[in-house]
Structure formats: C-alpha cells, structure tokens
Amino acid sequence: MNGYLPQDRESRRAMLESVGIDLDKLFDMVPEQLQYDGTCDCLNEEGLSELEVIRALEALASKNVDSRRYDSYLGGGIYDHYQPSAIRHLTQRQEFLTAYTPYQAEISQGTMQAIFEWQSYICRLTGLDVSNASMYDGPSSAAEAMLMACRAKRRNRVFVSEGVNPETRQTIRTYLHAVGFDIVVGALDENGQTQQFLPEEGDEYAAWLIQSPNYYGVVEDLESFAEKAHAAGALAVASCDLVSLALLKSPGECGIDIAVGDGQSLGLPQNFGGPTVGYMATTDALLRRMPGRICGQTVDRDGKTCYVLTIQAREQHIRREKATSNICSNQALLATTATIYLAMMGEAGLTEVALQSQTKAMYLRDKLIDTGLFEPVFKGAFFREFALRPVDGVDLKALNEALLDEHILGGYVLPGNMWLIAVTEKKTVEQLDRFVDAVRRLAKKEVAK
Amino acid sequence: MMYKDTPVILTQTGEVTGQRMIPQAELEHVDAKSYYGKAFRAEKLPLPNLSEIGVIRHYTNLSLKNYGVENGTYPLGSCTMKYNPKINEDSAGLPGFANSHPLQPDSTIQGNLELLWDLEKKLSFICGMDRFSFQPAAGAHGELLGLLLIKAYHEKRGDTKRNVMIIPDSAHGTNPASAMMVGYDVREVKSNEKGMVDIGALKKAIGDGEEIAGLMLTNPSTLGIFDESILEITKLIHDAGGLNYYDGANLNAITMRVRPGDMGFDVVHLNVHKSFSTPHGGGGPGAGPVGLKKILEPYMPVPFVQPDGDKFKLVHESEDSIGKIRGFIGSHGIFVRTYAYILANGRQGLREVSEGAVANSRYIYERVKDYYRVGTTSKTMHEFVISADNLKSKYGVTAMDVAKRLIDYGFHPPTVYFPLIVPEALMVEPTETETKRDLDGLADALIQIAKEAETDPDVIKAAPHNTPIARPNETQAARNPILKV
Incomplete structure (x- = not known):
C-alpha cells in the first residue's frame, strides 16, 4: 500500500476490469527478460509513515551545522540575508x-x-x-x-x-x-x-x-x-x-x-x-x-x-x-x-540591507586589521565581502577549526591562505565583536603552536 | 469566484510602508557616495516601497489565477504532474538543510553528504546505474551533462570523429537542442507504425557507425509506448561504438519495473520534479540528476560525494572530470524532497507508483478511444496520445480547442501538439495520484467535448469561459514585445 495513492490494488483491479484489462498483465508489453523485481539494502522495502519520514530527515539535518545555530561569515556567491516571513x-x-x-x-x-x-x-x-x-x-x-x-x-x-x-x-x-x-x-x-x-x-x-x-x-x-x-x-x-x-x-x-x-x-x-x-x-x-x-x-x-x-x-x-x-x-x-522579496523590501528596504551589510563588513574588516594579525589582500573599494591575509602565517584552516568550537563558521579559505569574509545585515555589532575577540585569542594560540 | 484586478506590482504606489524587516542600524551608515566614487548609483533605485499587506494581497490574488495540482487533475503529458507531498516541503525547509552553506567544511555538512550518498545509492539501484551526479538543475541540464560525459568518453579514447547523435522523431525538443550544446550533429530516425523506433531506419542512420557518438531515447516513448526492440536498439548502438542515453522524463511508467541500465543505457537523467514528486514551481526549480555506468565515472562533474571512513567528503578535483555545469553541488533542496519521497514510498510503494500510473492512463484511454483518432494499436503505458484531427476535419474543432474546453470542465489540459509526429495531438498523462472519481471526470469531459464538437462546436472554440482571461493574442505579444514595465 502506498500512502500517496488514493486507490489500492483491489480498486485498481476492479477499475481496469471494467474496461477489460487485467491488472496482472499491465506490464506485459515489457519483454520478460527486462522485467525487474529485485530488492536492495539501500531501499526500505515498505514505505515509511510521515512521522518516520520527518524523523529521518530531522536526524540528517541535525548532523549539519547551519547559520541559525552558528554565526556564519561564508559568502563566495551564497549569502545569508534575511528572508521576510x-x-x-x-x-x-x-x-x-x-x-x-x-x-x-x-x-x-x-x-x-x-x-x-x-x-x-x-x-x-x-x-x-x-x-x-x-x-x-x-x-x-x-x-x-x-x-x-x-x-x-x-x-x-x-x-x-x-x-x-x-x-x-x-x-x-x-x-x-x-x-x-x-x-x-x-x-x-x-x-x-x-x-x-x-x-x-x-x-x-x-x-x-x-x-x-x-x-x-x-x-x-x-x-x-x-x-x-x-x-x-x-x-x-x-x-x-x-x-x-x-x-x-x-x-x-x-x-x-x-x-x-x-x-x-x-x-x-x-x-x-x-x-x-x-x-x-x-x-x-x-x-x-x-x-x-x-x-x-x-x-x-x-x-x-x-x-x-x-x-x-x-x-x-x-x-x-x-x-x-x-x-x-x-x-x-x-x-x-x-x-x-523586492516587492516587500522596496527601494528603501533593499538600500538599507545594502548599507547595513557594507557598513558592518567595513567595521569587521577594520577591527580584524586592528588586531595586527591580518592585512587586506586588495586596496579597492568592496561590497559586503573582503579578503584578508594573515601577517604572521596563521594557518586559516586551523583557525576555522578552532572557531567552530565557539559556534562560528569563519570565512572561506582561498588558495594561498587568504580569508574571504562576508557580512550581511543580519550580524549584530555584538556578534562581530565576538568574532574579532575569538579570532584574536585563537589566532595567537595558533601562532604560538 | 471573482478575480481581482492585479496591476503590475511595480506600478503600485501611494501606500504607507510601516513594515521593517531588519533592525535599525547600529552603526552610522557608510557614506556610500564618497566611498564608491564614480561607481556610486546617483539616482535611487526605481522600486516602489509597498506595505506588507499590500504585497501579500497582490501575490495571493495572483496565485488565485493559477491552476495547481491541488486544484484538480493535471494530465499534462510528459510532465507527470502528480501530488507533491507536503512533508517534502517541511523536510527541505528544516534549518539544518536550508541554512547550510556550500563552502562549509565537510565536518559541518555530514547530514547533507550522508543524504546525498544514500540518495545516490537509491537512485542508482532504481535505474540500474553505478553512480549519480546531482549537478544538473533540470532535465535539459541533465541531458547536457549526459552528452558531455559521452563526449568526454569518446575524446579520452581518441575517438574524435564521433559527432552524430541519433534521436528519434518522437523525442522531446530538448534532446536535439542539447546535442547542439555539445556540438553534435543530430540524425533523426523515424518511428514505425507501432510508434517504436524503425529498426531499418536506425540501421541506416548508423551506417558504418564511425560517426556515431550515441543515441538519445526515452522508453516508453513520448507516445507512451514501450519499445519492444529496446535491447536490439541499444546493442546496435553499442556495436557501432556509441553510447546510449536514456531521457528519464517517462520513468514514472517503469519505476522499479524495468531499469534503464538493464535496457542497455549507459547514462540517464531523471526529472525528479516528475517521477519523484518534487513540485514544478510554475516552471522550476526542478532537478535532473544523471546516472551513469562505471565507464563514465572518471568524467563525472565535481564536486561529488565519497565515503571517507565512517564519514563523507566532497571530492572537488578529479583528473578527467568534465568540470562543472553550475555552481556548487546541485539543487540540494530538491534532493531533500526526493529523498523524503523515496523513504515514504519504499521499494514496494515505488512499484505501485508505476502500476498506478499505467493503470490510470490505460483506463482513461480505454474510455475515450472511440471518440478521438488513435494512431497505433500498441498498448500504451503511463500516457497516451490521441488526435483531434477527426474533430478538426468534421467540425473545425482543434486539439487546442479541446484543451481550452477541458478548462471549463475543471481540468488542466493535456499537452497539445506534441509529439510532433501526431497531428492535432492531445497527450494525456493522468499520473497515479488521481482518484477514480477524477479519472472518470476527465474521461467524461473528453467524451462530452467530442460530442459537443458535433452539436455545438462554437462553445468549444470560444472556450475557456470562466477563467481570469480569455484566449490571449499571442501574435501581438510577439510582434510588439512588451516585456517589462
């Protein structure tokens, strides 16, 4: 029985009989050698109930880290902007x-x-x-x-x-x-x-x-x-x-x-x-x-x-x-x-999103540079996202690992040990300060190693 | 039901916008004008500021001018418009999936990777394939990837003369268009009177075989007919040195009954928005994952999932990979829905999907076949094609007229004028999720319209009668394009 089908096999059989078709011969146009009825460990034999389905999916979803539970600074083409309800x-x-x-x-x-x-x-x-x-x-x-x-x-x-x-x-x-x-x-x-x-x-x-x-x-x-x-x-x-x-x-x-x-x-x-x-x-x-x-x-x-x-x-x-x-x-x-989204936000809302994202990105970039641990990779004006390079050889991948323990998804590590950091309007100044503080502590530890 | 006038949203003004979606700024805004200099936008964006309720009413009223699967039967042939389970939507919306980022370290996306790996195994089993790629964003995108794999396979072997893709005349338009995307010439083969590939014509198309890159085929065909010679067809291509591509648009007919891999196909795309119940969204997002046999594995696009001890990892580099055909891994949110659907069905449930799909289609066909012209006596599967040319020649009622009149009876029309080889074609695919009452309603309506064609053809030609708009003037739209406000 398939929970999404409004007929069972018996009603299907009766329906087909009424027009002279035998349910058991429904697939007889398929050459017998091709008909397949195999089983496999990879497929549950019987369908799961809705409750079982959502539990299975929740279990998988909970094995991910996501930007609701962690502060994420990842961008590179995908950004964590707010989505109106x-x-x-x-x-x-x-x-x-x-x-x-x-x-x-x-x-x-x-x-x-x-x-x-x-x-x-x-x-x-x-x-x-x-x-x-x-x-x-x-x-x-x-x-x-x-x-x-x-x-x-x-x-x-x-x-x-x-x-x-x-x-x-x-x-x-x-x-x-x-x-x-x-x-x-x-x-x-x-x-x-x-x-x-x-x-x-x-x-x-x-x-x-x-x-x-x-x-x-x-x-x-x-x-x-x-x-x-x-x-x-x-x-x-x-x-x-x-x-x-x-x-x-x-x-x-x-x-x-x-x-x-x-x-x-x-x-x-x-x-x-x-x-x-x-x-x-x-x-x-x-x-x-x-x-x-x-x-x-x-x-x-x-x-x-x-x-x-x-x-x-x-x-x-x-x-x-x-x-x-x-x-x-x-x-x-x-x-x-x-x-x-554009209808909801309008000119005023979208401009505010852009200004806050950029203002907060500039704030974070300046604070990170002020730690003395990083320098900007490029000098040009930027929007929402910027690249930094460690001045004394901090391994950014190791730093990111350490940040995970503090529930922070650090920037994306580019080839050549550069850090690509994105900031959207969703970040509060408190979160940005917490990030800078964690980076300062953890990067020094990394350097000390 | 009265349909409200819905002026284009960008032309709406004069509302007070009290809504605030994000907190007030904590920091003083950057002076963007001086910061960006000449790159700064001098004028404000020309977008209206609207109220929340205004926007919500607008899109609610727009939605009421649409017909969805939950309104009623949607027998659009080749599109498999089945019920889209609600739990799939809830699953994809789980924050762990929806708020994960593609550049996160592997250790933080183990749930995504486990799901994809398990789904890869499931789909591989269902299709008789060895691996699956999740990159393609749609069926046509899957065709592109499949052909890129075939091309890479031949090129790697130094077999560079193969530039012909054989495609039957009943194929979806995307097949030849996809062949063009990889620089292949298309050689069309005619269907025989049974609606199957004409073996003689195929042999002729293959010729000495040296130019043949492969064959693209859907089985059952767009006529809903299973090609009884499929093993001979795929062998002829293999013997000529080509590979066989399975267009999975019609997989719903054969799910867990026949496997493309067993039919001799080397590569297959699935339309999970058809066979695996993910919603079509008014034109997308779909997804077109591609299954492939071992011989094509070296060319898979990156990244792909691989087990790594008791964990999973993404492989980003692979020497002979064709590269990428879109950003990141694929349309993950769609695959969460696909996965939920397969779990809810299980193996037995999937067998019942194909049984229900074929049973419902056959039932309607048997009920309406005496009222329209039928082209072939072959037994059809999940969909069937009838022709309205009997009505057209006698009463001037076209396939399009029949389609529009069905709307008056509360049904979405079938696919019309496709496949191209049938004049005045009506291609009907009811899917397995319809009740007996709905199936009878659709059959009754098709019969009634055929009768009306004789008694009152004008009412059909003027249809539909109670829709938000009457038939549109398409010629004017193309001649004087108005594509924005």
Missing part, C-alpha cells in the same frame, strides 16, 4: 508551488504576471532593456551569456577576469569546451581590479566578462571595462550581485551589453548552494539571441491585459537543434521568491 507563506501557496510551466495562459496568469514582474524588477536593477524568465543559477547564466555572445559576434573566444567566481569560470570552461571555444583568464591588479590586465588590441574575443563586486568583494570599474570591450569589438558582459545594485551604478548605465548573476541574495535560503535562481538581462538589440523563456504582455480576445510566453521562436520546443539553448525548465518559483 511573508515570502515563504506566499511561495508555498500550491497555486505557485505545484503548477507546471505556464503553457495554458488562461489558467496561469499568476505565474505569468509574477515572471513579468521579475523581468521588470531585473530590468530596473540592471538598467537594461530586457530580461528573461530566469536561468538555473549565476554560473550557468554566465556560461549561456558567453555562448550567446559567441553566436552574436561569430567569434569563438571569450575573455574572463580572474575576479569572476571560480564556480562561474569552471562552468564557462565546461560549456565552451563542449563546442570547441576558448576561455582566456586575465589577472587582477593590486586593487583587486581587472583594469590593467585586459586583452591586447587586435585579439578577437566575442565577449569580455567581469564580475562586480568580484569574487574578492572588490567593486570593478564597469564603465571603462565596457568602453574598452566595445573598442575591441567584443560584447561587455558583467556578473552583478543584485543587492549591491542598490548602491552601485547599474550595468546598463555603465554600457554593459549582458548582465548575469545569481538572485540568491534576494530572499532565498542558502540551501547548501541550490536551488538558487540565475538572471539574465540584455539590450533590445540582443533580445532574440537570448536563451530561455520570456513572458510578454498582450491582450486577450476581449481586450483585457494579460501575459503570455512569447518570442518562442528561439526555443528548443520550436527550433529543436537550432534553438538558442536547450533550457526548458528554469527557476520560476525562485524568481517569484526574489520578486516578492
């Missing part, structure tokens, strides 16, 4: 949660309009003309942007700044390698910026990709980047954190052609890295080269405003192997989540 209540509504892709517009206007609103919010944040209905996540969105640029420019090489998140760089590498395209990575200068190490003139790149704030938290000069990329005949692509855009000039205003990134920082849980939501926005000129679904406003037969999936001639279900991408399912519910 209303968001989960709304996104758990079955009408949003359980619906499929909105193929039937008449009974999908909820999803359609939410996507239209997401596209509108993304355009306003990025300052670009058009957005799609969402991508899987930041890294895959950047990879798709690279392919899009290669098609638009008929070139097969892209330039990517070292300041781009390594997750994104690896993803781009995989996507491009599959079609024989090249990726060239450029280094950062002492400010942590890409400016000095751009491609030489005459190099034929389809796209230049930069991230701002970059992997080390440093804010890049998108304007001069876009200008130089265009002068070299490449599309300028930027991966931008959406919270940071409350304070920073939008990529569109800076002349960027395609903006991509991850929307996790907009009210999504960390979820061990996924699912999150990717976004992509671009100019009108590149609209028809964009991958993914797009929702548009139109009218119905009676002239009433409504929303539909549109410009589908780019997509796999119409174009098959000639499509701009194979993407089909995207992250609609998480785009809706981020949209509701």
Whole structure:
C-alpha cells in the first residue's frame, strides 16, 4: 500500500476490469527478460509513515551545522540575508508551488504576471532593456551569456577576469569546451581590479566578462571595462550581485551589453548552494539571441491585459537543434521568491540591507586589521565581502577549526591562505565583536603552536 | 469566484510602508557616495516601497489565477504532474538543510553528504546505474551533462570523429537542442507504425557507425509506448561504438519495473520534479540528476560525494572530470524532497507508483478511444496520445480547442501538439495520484467535448469561459514585445 495513492490494488483491479484489462498483465508489453523485481539494502522495502519520514530527515539535518545555530561569515556567491516571513507563506501557496510551466495562459496568469514582474524588477536593477524568465543559477547564466555572445559576434573566444567566481569560470570552461571555444583568464591588479590586465588590441574575443563586486568583494570599474570591450569589438558582459545594485551604478548605465548573476541574495535560503535562481538581462538589440523563456504582455480576445510566453521562436520546443539553448525548465518559483522579496523590501528596504551589510563588513574588516594579525589582500573599494591575509602565517584552516568550537563558521579559505569574509545585515555589532575577540585569542594560540 | 484586478506590482504606489524587516542600524551608515566614487548609483533605485499587506494581497490574488495540482487533475503529458507531498516541503525547509552553506567544511555538512550518498545509492539501484551526479538543475541540464560525459568518453579514447547523435522523431525538443550544446550533429530516425523506433531506419542512420557518438531515447516513448526492440536498439548502438542515453522524463511508467541500465543505457537523467514528486514551481526549480555506468565515472562533474571512513567528503578535483555545469553541488533542496519521497514510498510503494500510473492512463484511454483518432494499436503505458484531427476535419474543432474546453470542465489540459509526429495531438498523462472519481471526470469531459464538437462546436472554440482571461493574442505579444514595465 502506498500512502500517496488514493486507490489500492483491489480498486485498481476492479477499475481496469471494467474496461477489460487485467491488472496482472499491465506490464506485459515489457519483454520478460527486462522485467525487474529485485530488492536492495539501500531501499526500505515498505514505505515509511510521515512521522518516520520527518524523523529521518530531522536526524540528517541535525548532523549539519547551519547559520541559525552558528554565526556564519561564508559568502563566495551564497549569502545569508534575511528572508521576510511573508515570502515563504506566499511561495508555498500550491497555486505557485505545484503548477507546471505556464503553457495554458488562461489558467496561469499568476505565474505569468509574477515572471513579468521579475523581468521588470531585473530590468530596473540592471538598467537594461530586457530580461528573461530566469536561468538555473549565476554560473550557468554566465556560461549561456558567453555562448550567446559567441553566436552574436561569430567569434569563438571569450575573455574572463580572474575576479569572476571560480564556480562561474569552471562552468564557462565546461560549456565552451563542449563546442570547441576558448576561455582566456586575465589577472587582477593590486586593487583587486581587472583594469590593467585586459586583452591586447587586435585579439578577437566575442565577449569580455567581469564580475562586480568580484569574487574578492572588490567593486570593478564597469564603465571603462565596457568602453574598452566595445573598442575591441567584443560584447561587455558583467556578473552583478543584485543587492549591491542598490548602491552601485547599474550595468546598463555603465554600457554593459549582458548582465548575469545569481538572485540568491534576494530572499532565498542558502540551501547548501541550490536551488538558487540565475538572471539574465540584455539590450533590445540582443533580445532574440537570448536563451530561455520570456513572458510578454498582450491582450486577450476581449481586450483585457494579460501575459503570455512569447518570442518562442528561439526555443528548443520550436527550433529543436537550432534553438538558442536547450533550457526548458528554469527557476520560476525562485524568481517569484526574489520578486516578492523586492516587492516587500522596496527601494528603501533593499538600500538599507545594502548599507547595513557594507557598513558592518567595513567595521569587521577594520577591527580584524586592528588586531595586527591580518592585512587586506586588495586596496579597492568592496561590497559586503573582503579578503584578508594573515601577517604572521596563521594557518586559516586551523583557525576555522578552532572557531567552530565557539559556534562560528569563519570565512572561506582561498588558495594561498587568504580569508574571504562576508557580512550581511543580519550580524549584530555584538556578534562581530565576538568574532574579532575569538579570532584574536585563537589566532595567537595558533601562532604560538 | 471573482478575480481581482492585479496591476503590475511595480506600478503600485501611494501606500504607507510601516513594515521593517531588519533592525535599525547600529552603526552610522557608510557614506556610500564618497566611498564608491564614480561607481556610486546617483539616482535611487526605481522600486516602489509597498506595505506588507499590500504585497501579500497582490501575490495571493495572483496565485488565485493559477491552476495547481491541488486544484484538480493535471494530465499534462510528459510532465507527470502528480501530488507533491507536503512533508517534502517541511523536510527541505528544516534549518539544518536550508541554512547550510556550500563552502562549509565537510565536518559541518555530514547530514547533507550522508543524504546525498544514500540518495545516490537509491537512485542508482532504481535505474540500474553505478553512480549519480546531482549537478544538473533540470532535465535539459541533465541531458547536457549526459552528452558531455559521452563526449568526454569518446575524446579520452581518441575517438574524435564521433559527432552524430541519433534521436528519434518522437523525442522531446530538448534532446536535439542539447546535442547542439555539445556540438553534435543530430540524425533523426523515424518511428514505425507501432510508434517504436524503425529498426531499418536506425540501421541506416548508423551506417558504418564511425560517426556515431550515441543515441538519445526515452522508453516508453513520448507516445507512451514501450519499445519492444529496446535491447536490439541499444546493442546496435553499442556495436557501432556509441553510447546510449536514456531521457528519464517517462520513468514514472517503469519505476522499479524495468531499469534503464538493464535496457542497455549507459547514462540517464531523471526529472525528479516528475517521477519523484518534487513540485514544478510554475516552471522550476526542478532537478535532473544523471546516472551513469562505471565507464563514465572518471568524467563525472565535481564536486561529488565519497565515503571517507565512517564519514563523507566532497571530492572537488578529479583528473578527467568534465568540470562543472553550475555552481556548487546541485539543487540540494530538491534532493531533500526526493529523498523524503523515496523513504515514504519504499521499494514496494515505488512499484505501485508505476502500476498506478499505467493503470490510470490505460483506463482513461480505454474510455475515450472511440471518440478521438488513435494512431497505433500498441498498448500504451503511463500516457497516451490521441488526435483531434477527426474533430478538426468534421467540425473545425482543434486539439487546442479541446484543451481550452477541458478548462471549463475543471481540468488542466493535456499537452497539445506534441509529439510532433501526431497531428492535432492531445497527450494525456493522468499520473497515479488521481482518484477514480477524477479519472472518470476527465474521461467524461473528453467524451462530452467530442460530442459537443458535433452539436455545438462554437462553445468549444470560444472556450475557456470562466477563467481570469480569455484566449490571449499571442501574435501581438510577439510582434510588439512588451516585456517589462
């Protein structure tokens, strides 16, 4: 008996008999040698009750450390911002949660309009003309942007700044390698910026990709980047954190052609890295080269405003192997989540989140440097996240281990013994002071060893 | 029910915003203007500030314009719109899962890693595979990974001439689009009159075999038909030096009855938002984990889970790995739901899933088959395809009209105009979680509409009648795109 099925075998048998089918012969179209009825230790024979299921899951969840019980300073693409309570209540509504892709517009206007609103919010944040209905996540969105640029420019090489998140760089590498395209990575200068190490003139790149704030938290000069990329005949692509855009000039205003990134920082849980939501926005000129679904406003037969999936001639279900991408399912519910977050927070709330995150990050960075144990890796202005280097050889991995005993998840240890530390609005000054105090005590102990 | 007017949220203004989600600042704000200099945003963000109740009512009213699985039967063929258990949502929301960070040290994420390892074993057993990767974010993303693995396998052997992927004409559109993503040429093979792969056509497509990278196939096909020659098909590909890719979109038909690995497939993706009950969210997030045979293990994307004594670790580097196709490990929150679902079913329950799925589909098919044109006499499994071209030629009623009219009867329409090889196709997949009453209701409605086509075709062509909007003008949407406010 399966608890989720509203019929048992006997009622199923009776139902089938009424139309002349024998339940025991239901699978007789499958060659006998292929029919399988094996057991295995890895699968419980009978289903568990709901209570047993949640107990099993609670037991597993309790084997994790999480940012409710520990103070976490991890970032690197996933951030612990506050998620207003209303968001989960709304996104758990079955009408949003359980619906499929909105193929039937008449009974999908909820999803359609939410996507239209997401596209509108993304355009306003990025300052670009058009957005799609969402991508899987930041890294895959950047990879798709690279392919899009290669098609638009008929070139097969892209330039990517070292300041781009390594997750994104690896993803781009995989996507491009599959079609024989090249990726060239450029280094950062002492400010942590890409400016000095751009491609030489005459190099034929389809796209230049930069991230701002970059992997080390440093804010890049998108304007001069876009200008130089265009002068070299490449599309300028930027991966931008959406919270940071409350304070920073939008990529569109800076002349960027395609903006991509991850929307996790907009009210999504960390979820061990996924699912999150990717976004992509671009100019009108590149609209028809964009991958993914797009929702548009139109009218119905009676002239009433409504929303539909549109410009589908780019997509796999119409174009098959000639499509701009194979993407089909995207992250609609998480785009809706981020949209509701933006609606809840508004300009005032998002700006406050950005200012408090940055103010607290600067406070922590200064305090940590004041201990005399660390120096900044880069000099440039940053947002929410920064990199430090120990001055006297403290082993950061060991320090992180020691911090765990104090219920602190320290920063992420980068190759070369650098510490990447993220601070969001959720941290109190008391927590930050406690972190500095613990670091001071424990780092000295580590050095003494 | 009256549907409220819901102006686009960004155009709403004039509310007093008393809500405060975060505490007041403890420190004096950084002077962002002087700190960021010319990178500073000169103008305020153009976003409205709204009240909490205003936002909640807006999205509640929007949600009421949607139809979900909890409204009623959702027989969207190939999409497996089954009930999404509530306990799955509670499980994924547990703070230990939802608030863990992907860059935490392995010692602090043992629960996540244990779950993934155990799920990997479960899915491997269910599919007859050796390993599973959790990276893909959706079915199409799984196809991309599967093809990357196949490509890496051939390249590693220096077998670089293989650039043709064979795909039947009944395949999902994502299959050829995914082949394009890895630079493969698509060679299409026709289906025979039984709705199965035409072996002669397949042999011809294979030719001398030197160019064949592999085959992508779903079995049962998008017609709901199990290909009786499957072992011969996969052997032909193997003999030619190619590998076989299983599109798991239709796994619900065969769960714990037939295993893709036993059918001769080397790599498989699952749509856990179909077969394993995770919600589709109006278009995602799904997840498309990929199962693979031992020969493809060296190419698995990183990171993946590996036991480490009595603990587990994430392996971040592996010499021949294809790399990464997205950030971090995968859509973990979706896999927590998948795991909860498999526990709740157990092995016997999963066998009943496929039995119920096939039984319900066959039942409806038997009830409606005399009212529509049926293409083949082959027995169908979890879904079936009927054609409305009998209604179209006689009364001008199209598959789309039938679909829209079903909405008036309280059902979500089936998939229409797919697979492409059937004109005026209606592809019906009721799933196993429907009551007998709902199944009869759906069959009755399909029959009633066929009768109405004769007596009152105009009422069908004008459908749906009681929805928030009537049929939209899609041409206008594409010609004059309005994509934002």
